[in-house]
Amino acid sequence: MSRIDKYFKLNMNSATKQKTSGGCGCGSTSGTCKPQNQETAVKTTSCSCGSDSKSCRSHQEKSPISDEEFFKGAIDAAIGDERKKDGFDQVFDVKMDRRNAFKKLTASLLIGAGAVSSCTSIVSSNESKEKSQIDWEEQFKGNYKLMGDNEKKATVDRLVRSYQLRTGKNISMSSKNAEDDVLFGYAFNISKCQGYMDCVSACVEENNQDRNSQMQYIRIHEMKDGKGFNFNEADDNYYYEVPAEGHFYMGTQCFHCDNPPCVEVCPVQATWREDDGLVVVDYDWCVGCRYCMAACPYDGRRFNWSKPEVPEEEVNKTQHYLGNRMRKKGVVEKCTFCVQRSRAGENPACVEACPTGARVFGNLLDPDSTIRWVLENKKVFRLKEDLGTEPKFWYFID
Amino acid sequence: MRRFKVFKSLVKDSLNLITQGSKKYHLWMAFLTLTMLIGMYCYSIQLEEGLSVTGMTDRVSWGLYISNFTFLVGVAAAAVMLVMPTYVLNDIDFKQAVLIGEGIAVAALIMCLAFVVADMGGPAVLWHMFPGIGVFNFPNSMLTWDVIALNGYLFINISIPFYILFRHYQGKESKKKVYLPGALISVFWAVGIHLVTAFLYQGLQARPFWNNALLGPRFLASAFAAGPALIILVLAIIRSFTEFKIEDKTLKKIAMVVTVAAQINIIMLVSELFKEFYAPTHHSESAYYLFFGLEGKTALLPWIWTAISMNVFATFILTFHKLRNNLNILYGACTLLFIAIWIEKGFGLIVPGFIPGPYGKIAEYTPTGIEIGVTIGIWAMGAFVFTMLARIAIGIETGSLRYKKKC
Numbered sequence: 001m002s003r004i005d006k007y008f009k010l011n012m013n014s015a016t017k018q019k020t021s022g023g024c025g026c027g028s029t030s031g032t033c034k035p036q037n038q039e040t041a042v043k044t045t046s047c048s049c050g051s052d053s054k055s056c057r058s059h060q061e062k063s064p065i066s067d068e069e070f071f072k073g074a075i076d077a078a079i080g081d082e083r084k085k086d087g088f089d090q091v092f093d094v095k096m097d098r099r100n101a102f103k104k105l106t107a108s109l110l111i112g113a114g115a116v117s118s119c120t121s122i123v124s125s126n127e128s129k130e131k132s133q134i135d136w137e138e139q140f141k142g143n144y145k146l147m148g149d150n151e152k153k154a155t156v157d158r159l160v161r162s163y164q165l166r167t168g169k170n171i172s173m174s175s176k177n178a179e180d181d182v183l184f185g186y187a188f189n190i191s192k193c194q195g196y197m198d199c200v201s202a203c204v205e206e207n208n209q210d211r212n213s214q215m216q217y218i219r220i221h222e223m224k225d226g227k228g229f230n231f232n233e234a235d236d237n238y239y240y241e242v243p244a245e246g247h248f249y250m251g252t253q254c255f256h257c258d259n260p261p262c263v264e265v266c267p268v269q270a271t272w273r274e275d276d277g278l279v280v281v282d283y284d285w286c287v288g289c290r291y292c293m294a295a296c297p298y299d300g301r302r303f304n305w306s307k308p309e310v311p312e313e314e315v316n317k318t319q320h321y322l323g324n325r326m327r328k329k330g331v332v333e334k335c336t337f338c339v340q341r342s343r344a345g346e347n348p349a350c351v352e353a354c355p356t357g358a359r360v361f362g363n364l365l366d367p368d369s370t371i372r373w374v375l376e377n378k379k380v381f382r383l384k385e386d387l388g389t390e391p392k393f394w395y396f397i398d
Numbered sequence: 399m400r401r402f403k404v405f406k407s408l409v410k411d412s413l414n415l416i417t418q419g420s421k422k423y424h425l426w427m428a429f430l431t432l433t434m435l436i437g438m439y440c441y442s443i444q445l446e447e448g449l450s451v452t453g454m455t456d457r458v459s460w461g462l463y464i465s466n467f468t469f470l471v472g473v474a475a476a477a478v479m480l481v482m483p484t485y486v487l488n489d490i491d492f493k494q495a496v497l498i499g500e501g502i503a504v505a506a507l508i509m510c511l512a513f514v515v516a517d518m519g520g521p522a523v524l525w526h527m528f529p530g531i532g533v534f535n536f537p538n539s540m541l542t543w544d545v546i547a548l549n550g551y552l553f554i555n556i557s558i559p560f561y562i563l564f565r566h567y568q569g570k571e572s573k574k575k576v577y578l579p580g581a582l583i584s585v586f587w588a589v590g591i592h593l594v595t596a597f598l599y600q601g602l603q604a605r606p607f608w609n610n611a612l613l614g615p616r617f618l619a620s621a622f623a624a625g626p627a628l629i630i631l632v633l634a635i636i637r638s639f640t641e642f643k644i645e646d647k648t649l650k651k652i653a654m655v656v657t658v659a660a661q662i663n664i665i666m667l668v669s670e671l672f673k674e675f676y677a678p679t680h681h682s683e684s685a686y687y688l689f690f691g692l693e694g695k696t697a698l699l700p701w702i703w704t705a706i707s708m709n710v711f712a713t714f715i716l717t718f719h720k721l722r723n724n725l726n727i728l729y730g731a732c733t734l735l736f737i738a739i740w741i742e743k744g745f746g747l748i749v750p751g752f753i754p755g756p757y758g759k760i761a762e763y764t765p766t767g768i769e770i771g772v773t774i775g776i777w778a779m780g781a782f783v784f785t786m787l788a789r790i791a792i793g794i795e796t797g798s799l800r801y802k803k804k805c
Contacts, residue, residue, distance in 0.1 A: 139522075139523075143526070143532075143533050145533075146533070213450070215456075219757070221757065231757040231758045232683075232754070232758035233758075234757070234758070236757065236759065252757065261602065261603060261604060264538050264539065265538075265539050265540065265541065265601075265602070266535055266539055267527055267534070267535050267539045267541040267542050267545070268526045268527050268532060268533050268534070268535060269533045269535045270526070284523075285523075285526055285533075286519070286520065287518055287519070287520050287523055287524060287526055287527060288449075288518050288519015288520040289514075289517070289518055289519070289541065290459045290460060290517075290519070291539070291541055291598075293456070293459040294459060294460060294599075294602055294604070294605065294751070294752075295602050295604055296604055296756070297603060297604035297756050298604075298756055299456075299755055299756040299757055299759075301456075302456050303449070303456055303459060303519065304448070304519070305448055305449050305450035305452075305454070305455070305456075306447055306448035306449075306450035307448060329448040329519070330448055330449065330518070330519025330520045331519055331520060332519075387603045387604070388603070389603075
């Protein structure tokens with residue numbers, strides 16, 4: 001953040017090169033293999049995958065079964081006697097070097113609140129007590145960007161438990177950190193896109209966007225042949241059969257700039273660039289001033305003008321804290337290159353959904369990746385390069 | 399200990415004073431209270447439903463609230479035009495007016511903060527911004543600079559008048575060496591708050607309409623016209639309703655400040671228009687939208703042309719000594735100028751920054767009733783705060799409010 005030279009070049013070979021490169025020989029496109037020394041909350045068995053990305057993923061992520069076990073245990077604790085650790089202890093037993101005084105204050109207030117609620121309401125069940133405890137701790141937690149791995153895990157566990165208490169359904173939420181030697185990039189083939197918008201609907205389903213306001217991260221601009229890239233005359237809101245005669249299509253979304261203006265302006269650092277290049281938002285830390293929306297030259301950000309709603313049966317339950325978990329009213333959100341998928345070694349939903357193969361995603365630091373091939377062999381360009389934002393989103397034509 | 403006692407008595411006397419008054423005073427305060435209540439009701443709806451009850455969208459993500467905020471920062475900064483001559487240059491003619499000017503600054507700053515909070519999506523988590531318990535992204539975010547600038551200016555503008563009034567309340571003269579450093583700081587600080595607020599917009603490469611080196615200076619020029627214009631109008635009202643003596647000479651001197659600032663403002667306007675329309679580029683589209691409309695979308699047209707013509711006409715009147723020295727004409731010109739700059743530096747500045755959008759989409763913005771209700775409520779709150787402050791200040795200055803006077 002303390003770069004003196006604002007107008008800088010994106011250096012793909014050293015941008016996020018980190019101390020140790022993992023001893024893993026997997027050549028898959030999106031850096032699915034984990035270096036052994038990475039300290040995440042997730043346990044890793046040593047990885048020897050040279051195969052496809054899915055199989056590697058299985059032992060990186062916490063499997064849903066162990067989640068369920070945790071839930072059962074938590075319910076036991078709530079209903080039955082004291083177990084070894086309940087949600088409260090899990091949070092407060094963790095060693096935290098930051099914000100200790102504040103935590104203590106929270107704890108004392110919490111005890112007070114607990115005392116009040118237990119003496120006033122005889123009927124209130126343990127569950128509702130736990131729920132209010134979680135709500136309280138969530139309300140006063142810190143910025144995710146500054147959390148240690150334990151704190152990250154604690155808040156994720158709270159959110160999972162809270163969702164379970166409210167809806168009775170289980171979700172899995174990851175707090176997986178950026179991996180070493182990964183820098184995500186994206187390329188868009190203008191020749192191939194036919195404007196089907198499958199990417200848009202896949203994105204909405206994957207990322208649990210508000211259905212009422214029809215929020216969409218991706219916009220597909222329909223342009224007239226022979227007019228060049230004329231955004232002014234383009235239509236990003238068409239409702240007819242595509243591809244329409246005499247038109248071509250171009251998609252925009254968050255470009256995950258390497259020098260993102262939106263990150264600079266945030267007064268509370270609720271949005272930042274992760275080490276793998278993703279520009280993310282902590283929805284719980286955002287104060288909703290919308291300065292980042294004004295600062296974004298690419299129309300990449302969306303605001304929850306009212307409470308976002310997704311029908312329960314449509315909720316995507318594989319979530320990431322920084323990605324598609326449920327948002328609340330009055331916070332900013334945006335495309336995260338589907339962090340819940342990309343960090344698990346999968347392609348973002350838009351890439352997977354595209355029927356024409358116009359979308360390419362991968363690790364810019366991996367010389368064998370498709371995205372690198374595109375950048376090295378195609379005539380690529382980016383939008384508004386003159387602004388010095390260094391988008392990691394390229395366009396090309398066959 | 400004695401100071402505490404004096405302070406307690408001051409608070410008591412002040413409360414006594416502001417709760418009593420003529421019928422007109424009570425009617426005025428009742429009207430403001432009612433307006434504030436309506437504003438609060440509107441705000442409660444906004445809290446409940448979210449900002450979707452406003453006219454703002456993802457395409458135009460700032461609207462009436464931020465517009466009024468921007469304008470009021472200028473009004474607050476304008477107090478310096480009275481502070482500097484009085485405290486630093488020892489101009490005796492401004493002495494009576496300066497406390498009123500500072501009162502306006504305090505009220506304007508409180509309104510600014512209220513508008514920012516009203517615009518927030520999550521006012522409940524505003525503590526995220528407090529250094530210590532939250533994360534304060536200083537110095538990267540201009541918004542954090544603005545938070546410091548506004549709160550600092552609010553502190554200065556409360557403490558200096560408070561010190562002076564507190565001394566006068568006890569029948570003592572205020573000591574120059576106590577308030578002069580504060581007054582000097584406030585001179586620079588006033589320029590600072592408005593420049594920093596301009597930088598908030600000026601620093602965004604995404605919005606060519608704002609990303610313009612003249613924005614900051616022009617903010618200052620328009621602020622030093624609109625702010626003192628408001629002070630003249632307020633002084634005129636105070637003169638006719640209270641026994642507080644404000645001489646014609648004072649008003650005329652402030653009018654001089656207004657005139658010069660308005661003239662500079664017009665020169666800068668011409669410079670801006672020349673740049674946008676002599677060799678129009680892609681970046682001039684927002685200006686085209688503002689002044690001529692784009693693709694049949696012309697929502698701001700009547701507003702901006704009203705503002706420009708009022709602005710030019712008022713400046714023209716003010717320029718001639720004969721016209722300006724006629725107080726009734728002066729009041730008219732000040733009213734015109736104030737409204738013109740409110741339009742121009744308010745939504746005439748904020749809304750076109752978003753239109754057309756980053757990809758040329760033209761989505762217009764119209765404030766909703768709830769938004770307007772909250773806005774009017776906040777203005778009423780400002781007037782309410784100012785009325786109370788002004789009555790206390792006038793009470794002390796005219797000598798009717800004195801420590802231990804009654805016993």
